Amino acid sequence: MTMTTPILTSRTHLQNTIEGWKAEKQTLGFVPTMGALHEGHLSLVKLALENADKCIVSIFVNPTQFAPHEDFDAYPRTLEKDVAQLEAAGAHLVYAPCEPDIYPNGKDTNITPGSAAQGLESDFRPHFFGGVVNVVFRLFEHVRPDIAVFGEKDYQQLMVIKEMVTDYALPIRIIGAPIIRDEYGLALSSRNAYLSESERATARQLNKIIRNASISGRTEAALLEAGFDKIDYVAERWNRRLAAVWIGKTRLIDNIRLP
Ligand code: AMP
Numbered sequence: 599m600t601m602t603t604p605i606l607t608s609r610t611h612l613q614n615t616i617e618g619w620k621a622e623k624q625t626l627g628f629v630p631t632m633g634a635l636h637e638g639h640l641s642l643v644k645l646a647l648e649n650a651d652k653c654i655v656s657i658f659v660n661p662t663q664f665a666p667h668e669d670f671d672a673y674p675r676t677l678e679k680d681v682a683q684l685e686a687a688g689a690h691l692v693y694a695p696c697e698p699d700i701y702p703n704g705k706d707t708n709i710t711p712g713s714a715a716q717g718l719e720s721d722f723r724p725h726f727f728g729g730v731v732n733v734v735f736r737l738f739e740h741v742r743p744d745i746a747v748f749g750e751k752d753y754q755q756l757m758v759i760k761e762m763v764t765d766y767a768l769p770i771r772i773i774g775a776p777i778i779r780d781e782y783g784l785a786l787s788s789r790n791a792y793l794s795e796s797e798r799a800t801a802r803q804l805n806k807i808i809r810n811a812s813i814s815g816r817t818e819a820a821l822l823e824a825g826f827d828k829i830d831y832v833a834e835r836w837n838r839r840l841a842a843v844w845i846g847k848t849r850l851i852d853n854i855r856l857p
Contacts, residue, residue: 603685605677605692609699609740615691616654616741624651628743628770630734633657634674634788635683638778642747643687645775649745655684656693656737662705663729674791693741700736708732712765714757718840719851722830727758734759738770745771751778751785753838753853777852779805785852792848800825800845804852808832808841817841 627650664670715727783805811817830842
């Protein structure tokens, strides 16, 4: 018998299901996403299922983490395909809220990200972590999970979320998931869909270059030589080397653990 994964779009319906599970003493694992799912997201679902009885996946393209000039409108939306993949991966519920469920009264009451948000991404996308902590905080409030899984691909984001959970003493265990890459080392990302064939070939060199070069200045030169158009940063923090680069209109991020 095939299991059908329900898609719930209202907070009330979500809460009814979740309260039922809690009454049965089931533990809840949560994977927040913006959809356009790939194997990276599915690995988070797998990890959630290994650490909790039920896996809830949210799909919400969060407007507050995009600046006006960014790709909110163009961001890929593939709900039907996403749900089919989640069903195959064994997720128990998809929560696809609409904007008023997340921001019922506009976006007036906000929390501020902590020190992990300083620098790196924030130097180039100053709105970004504010948007992320506010949507994740609200989603946590809706889902009330025991554990939540975030990818190491967005390493600074993982650190910002861990800090938020500590600072608010939220009873949620945050689990970091390893980066899933294609056969050439390119970290899977929903934004890879924007790349042309030749851009993809360039993108596939990103990981190799940040892995091989050890002096940041030279790394940047190597990236430009390889065909990247602009380097936002190559930096070291949390025992990682992290990079954000542009190819044409597409911005890519990646990171590696330092030896
Ligand atoms: P997004 O839908 O891009 O907001 O990502 C949702 C979650 O999936 C975040 O926790 C990401 O870090 C994670 N994620 C995205 N791509 C990958 C990947 N290639 N490997 C592991 N996790 C990923």
